Every structure is written in C-alpha cells, then in structure tokens.
Amino acid sequence: MNSSSLSTEWWRDAVIYQVYPRSFADSDGDGTGDLPGIRSRLPYLRDLGVDAVWLSPFYASPQADGGYDVSDYRAVDPRYGTLDDARALITSAHELGLKIIADIVPNHSSDQHVWFQQALAEGPGSPMRSRYHFLPGRGENGEEPPNDWDSIFGGPAWTRVPDGDWYLHLFAPEQPDFNWNSPEVAAEFLDILRFWLDLGIDGFRIDVAHGLVKAEGLPSIGHADQLHLLGNDVMPFFDQDGVHEIYRTWRRVLADYPDRIFVAEAWTPTVARSANYVRPDELHQAFNFEYLDTAWDASALRKVIDSSLDAMRPVGAPATWVLSNHDVTRHATRFANPPGSGTQIRTPGDRELGLRRARAATLLMLALPGSAYAYQGEELGLPDVTDLPDEVRQDPSFHRASGQDGFRDGCRVPLPWTRSGSSYGFGDGDSWLPQPAEWGDLSVEAQTGVEGSTLELYRSAIAIRRDVPGLGAGDAVTWRDGAPAGVLWFERDGFACTVNTTKERVRITAPGRVLLSSSGPLPLTDGSADLPGDTTVWWEL
Missing domain, CATH: 3.20.20.80 (Glycosidases)
Structure with a gap:
C-alpha cells in the first residue's frame, strides 16, 4: 500500500x-x-x-x-x-x-434455488413462499400483476405461476426477489x-x-416511465x-x-x-x-x-x-x-x-x-x-422488450493475452463471445x-501512486484557481495533477517536475508547458 x-x-x-x-x-x-x-x-x-x-x-x-x-x-x-x-x-x-x-x-436468487422450487411446490400461503414476494394478482380473477412495477430488463416485474400467485423479479423472471422481511x-x-x-x-x-x-405494501408507481438499471x-x-x-x-x-x-x-x-x-x-x-x-x-x-x-x-x-x-x-x-x-x-x-x-x-x-x-x-x-451478432448475445435484457438497452455483452468479450491464437491466449479454442480481429494488437503480449x-x-x-506519499490518502484536494478554461488543476502534498479536457493545446506554467503524462513526453520551455488536448499530467512539486 x-x-x-x-x-x-x-x-x-x-x-x-x-x-x-x-x-x-x-x-x-x-x-x-x-x-x-x-x-x-x-x-x-x-x-x-x-x-x-x-x-x-x-x-x-x-x-x-x-x-x-x-x-x-x-x-x-x-x-x-x-x-x-x-x-x-x-x-x-x-x-x-x-x-x-x-x-x-x-x-x-435463481428460480432453480431449492427454496424457490420448494415454494412453487408448496403453493399459496406456504411458509417457503414468504421467503420471496408471492402475491395474488389484481383484477376479477387475479389476472393482472399485483402492482405496476417493471423489470429492469424490460416487461413486467411479475410472473404468474400455474396456481395463480404472482412472484416479484426486478430483473429476469429467472431471478425471483427475496423477501427480506423473512x-x-x-x-x-x-x-x-x-x-x-x-x-x-x-x-x-x-x-x-x-x-x-x-416500500411497505409494494405500492404502484403510477406512471410508465420507470427505472432502468443504471439510473x-x-x-x-x-x-x-x-x-x-x-x-x-x-x-x-x-x-x-x-x-x-x-x-x-x-x-x-x-x-x-x-x-x-x-x-x-x-x-x-x-x-x-x-x-x-x-x-x-x-x-x-x-x-x-x-x-x-x-x-x-x-x-x-x-x-x-x-x-x-x-x-x-x-x-x-x-x-x-x-x-x-x-x-x-x-x-x-x-x-x-x-x-x-x-x-x-x-x-x-x-x-x-x-x-x-x-x-x-x-x-x-x-x-x-459494438457489432456483436445478435445470435451470440447473451445479455437477458437484450432478449426482452424495452428495459435496459441490452448491450452489456460488448464490455464482456474475453480478454486478449497474446498477439495470435484462436482466442488470443484466452484459452485453447474459441471464446464464448467472439473477439475482434484487431485485438491481437491490443493484447497483453503486444503491449508489455x-x-x-x-x-x-x-x-x-499505479507504481507512482504507491510510491508518492499521500497520493491516494486523505479526503480533499486543493484546486488551483485561475486555471485556463477546460483545465482541471489540483494539488496534494507535493503533488499536482493537471487535466486538459479540451481538444486544443493549453499553455500553463509548469508547477514542477513531470512524473507522468497520459499522452507521452511533455517538453518544458522556460518554465512553461503546452498541455496537449485531452491529456492528464502528474507533477512533483
């Protein structure tokens, strides 16, 4: 540490x-x-x-x-x-x-959890059903869900079982919600x-x-614009x-x-x-x-x-x-x-x-x-x-109407470890999601x-963060007032960080010695530095 x-x-x-x-x-x-x-x-x-x-x-x-x-x-x-x-x-x-x-x-849990399977077998009003949210439906014959909640993955947050009860699942139907009052x-x-x-x-x-x-009583929300996962x-x-x-x-x-x-x-x-x-x-x-x-x-x-x-x-x-x-x-x-x-x-x-x-x-x-x-x-x-074929996608929200956008598979593609091979060193064979052809050049081997x-x-x-006293510690930063527009500049115990969020070069007075730059070497001229666009530089004061 x-x-x-x-x-x-x-x-x-x-x-x-x-x-x-x-x-x-x-x-x-x-x-x-x-x-x-x-x-x-x-x-x-x-x-x-x-x-x-x-x-x-x-x-x-x-x-x-x-x-x-x-x-x-x-x-x-x-x-x-x-x-x-x-x-x-x-x-x-x-x-x-x-x-x-x-x-x-x-x-x-999963709907294959032994508790849920036992709850299904025991029927309405059973002790095991109290460990989940099983409720009768609304309407004359209980044909409507107990409330208007939507699943995060799209569609109603309720599924009806053959005996007439409905169970709550804020995510997929295969994921029944526990009742934490139990x-x-x-x-x-x-x-x-x-x-x-x-x-x-x-x-x-x-x-x-x-x-x-x-919320007590599981009240309806009353409008159609409900929550997605990342909200x-x-x-x-x-x-x-x-x-x-x-x-x-x-x-x-x-x-x-x-x-x-x-x-x-x-x-x-x-x-x-x-x-x-x-x-x-x-x-x-x-x-x-x-x-x-x-x-x-x-x-x-x-x-x-x-x-x-x-x-x-x-x-x-x-x-x-x-x-x-x-x-x-x-x-x-x-x-x-x-x-x-x-x-x-x-x-x-x-x-x-x-x-x-x-x-x-x-x-x-x-x-x-x-x-x-x-x-x-x-x-x-x-x-x-972003171009995975629909037939290989496995995100459940991709296969349900509305709900979360359903494109999480794109960040879950297996890692490339080597420049070549059927799965770029991930394993001996094809990976569960296909990797792009250009990933060999992004592999661990190619960058090490x-x-x-x-x-x-x-x-x-990470090495500098470990070695510089106080870099990750504490609960405050000191902002440098008067930094150029689009530039973040803060200091912490002998350390400074300058961030140019614009696309253009910005000239600043160099606060000290460059420790690291996100866009390569940063030349200094007469105590000044031109921060490239979209660049962060660490300085030792």
Whole structure:
C-alpha cells in the first residue's frame, strides 16, 4: 500500500481490479473463463500493481444472467471449477499480496434455488413462499400483476405461476426477489457470509445493495416511465431506509474477521444518499456511479469530485472512483461518443479520441484521494465491441422488450493475452463471445514493455501512486484557481495533477517536475508547458 497508509485500513486507498470470471482466462479450452485460469494470471495482476481483485459471481448458477442468478451460494459453478479451486485461488492471491473480494447477490436468487422450487411446490400461503414476494394478482380473477412495477430488463416485474400467485423479479423472471422481511432470509445470508469469510475471502461487493427492502405494501408507481438499471430515480423498490439495519447486522459479523470489507453497489438519487451506506457501523465503500456517469468536461468533473469528497467526509468513508464495469460501456468507447450518449452505446465512435480521453481519465482517477476500481481490460485500452451478432448475445435484457438497452455483452468479450491464437491466449479454442480481429494488437503480449502503451501507462501510474506519499490518502484536494478554461488543476502534498479536457493545446506554467503524462513526453520551455488536448499530467512539486 501507499507509504502514507501504514496506519490506515488497506481498503481506504486501494486500487481494486474487477475480474469477470467468464471472460478473464480459460484453463480448459471450453471457451469459458474459470477459477484456475484466473489463478494462473494472478502474477499479471500483481505486476500491474493492484491491491485487490474483485470477482464477479462464480457460484452455482443456470447462467440466466451471467451468474447473477445463484442457485447455490455455497458451491462453485462447474463451469468455473470447484470449491477446492476457489480455496487455491484465495491462497495463491494471498501469497502474492493480493486481496480477494467476492460478489454476493442478496436481492434475488435463481428460480432453480431449492427454496424457490420448494415454494412453487408448496403453493399459496406456504411458509417457503414468504421467503420471496408471492402475491395474488389484481383484477376479477387475479389476472393482472399485483402492482405496476417493471423489470429492469424490460416487461413486467411479475410472473404468474400455474396456481395463480404472482412472484416479484426486478430483473429476469429467472431471478425471483427475496423477501427480506423473512427472518429465514436474513439468517441464511449471515451464514453464507461466514462460509466464505472462513474460506479466506477478504470482502464482498454487494450486488443491488440498494434493492433488498421494498416500500411497505409494494405500492404502484403510477406512471410508465420507470427505472432502468443504471439510473438514480426515486423508486419504491430501491434505496429504502430499511436496508441500513441489514447492513448494520452484516457489519457486526466482521467483528470476528479483521481487515475484511463490504462494498455497496448502490444506485441512489444523490451521492449524499450513497453516503448513508458507508456510515461507521455499516459498509466500507459504495461505488460512485455519479462519477462514472460524468461527461469529459472540466466543470462537471470538478463538481462531482467535490460533491463526492464532501459527501463521504462526514461519515469517515473514502470516496471511490470508477470508470468502467461489467454493466456499462467501456470508457474508451463512452468517451469516443458525444456526451449524453448514455452508458450503453451502440456505435464505436472516434476510437483514437476515446482512447486518448480514457488514458487521461485514468490518470485523473488515480490521482484522487480514496479507492479506485479498474475493470479488466481497461488497462489494455479495450473498446466495447459494438457489432456483436445478435445470435451470440447473451445479455437477458437484450432478449426482452424495452428495459435496459441490452448491450452489456460488448464490455464482456474475453480478454486478449497474446498477439495470435484462436482466442488470443484466452484459452485453447474459441471464446464464448467472439473477439475482434484487431485485438491481437491490443493484447497483453503486444503491449508489455512497449513505452507509451496503455498497459505500461497503468503500471507506471499505479507504481507512482504507491510510491508518492499521500497520493491516494486523505479526503480533499486543493484546486488551483485561475486555471485556463477546460483545465482541471489540483494539488496534494507535493503533488499536482493537471487535466486538459479540451481538444486544443493549453499553455500553463509548469508547477514542477513531470512524473507522468497520459499522452507521452511533455517538453518544458522556460518554465512553461503546452498541455496537449485531452491529456492528464502528474507533477512533483
């Protein structure tokens, strides 16, 4: 960790790398990534310099939604390996100095979960049905859903079973929502947490952390314009105050497990509402989706940085910064398209511009105080794959009417490790989603040791972040007033970061010695520097 963080918790300024197991490394040639594949690539992650690895779900699952439909929370899906493989992965990571964070999916299970199957068999009013949201329908014969809620993936959020009851699923019909008013649900998840903590997991990223509690009575919304997955609207099924007592209970579990953490995936109306999840007796971190969704614009970025730091400071939690994940368009493609295009983009845009901005955005993110998250492949500058054939897409929202745009497959295409081969080193055979032909030139092999490559930029930036005292620590930045229009300029304990968000060169007075530039060498003339367009520069004061 940073030299300034010796007396603080490891997670406060950690760089955490997200692995989507299905698309990281395939050890057995079946086209799907797996735990042994991840384990074989851990030295790469150590050399990248990250502190922890967050794994998307690898539990037993029918894979109706990429593993976020869990049928057994204490088993590894055979596609990914075995429980022994999970143990070996955790052990190897710890030997390399890496932490392992696992996804936990408490909002819903798979419809193949033994509880749900038993609930179907037992019928209306049974005790097992109380562990989910089963209700009679509206209308003369119960033919209408219990309320007007829509699924995030499109269509109604309710499905009727043969005996007439309806069950709630905010996502796919194969993902019935748990009823967290049930004591059995609460007790089960406390036991699941302890199972994986005993196995050595260093923490959990909580999927749909804002969704566990629904408004009392499950009231209708009353209008058709409802929430998509990546939104911040006020809804009766998200960000209800009752979730916080659940997380206080979870936090007490960690009293027996030092140095473990919880991270919330919580889409909330404001950053201030997100701060509620990281109060001292609740979770440790909450993803900063407002930052992820901010356009490449100096004033907008400064505003969200300030509001994020201001919101977290009163609760003593670190801010978090993230640019990409498995649910949104990669930022190299997002920044290649006009602002306002959203987080699910269908066009490649200006590839060169997008990569240039993505590199600059990465250096900005890594210069901020708090914890930074990187999504697998962004260190290679990978773009989204926007031209996947419809027949290979597996995102459930792609196959349902309306709802989320359904283009998440584009950020989930397996990684290229080598210049050549049937899947560019991902495995011995074709990958579950096809990789573009040009990805060999973006592979780890093609970029390793190449000055100026995006991979080497990440390695250099993370190394500097680790070595410069105080770079990731603290909860504030000092803005330089009077910076040129379109330029962000802040300083922190002998360090400065300048970000030119415009397309034109901007002349500034050099504040010190150049540590790193997102667009290559930066010549200085008479104490001045011309910042290239869409460039971030780090300085030692």
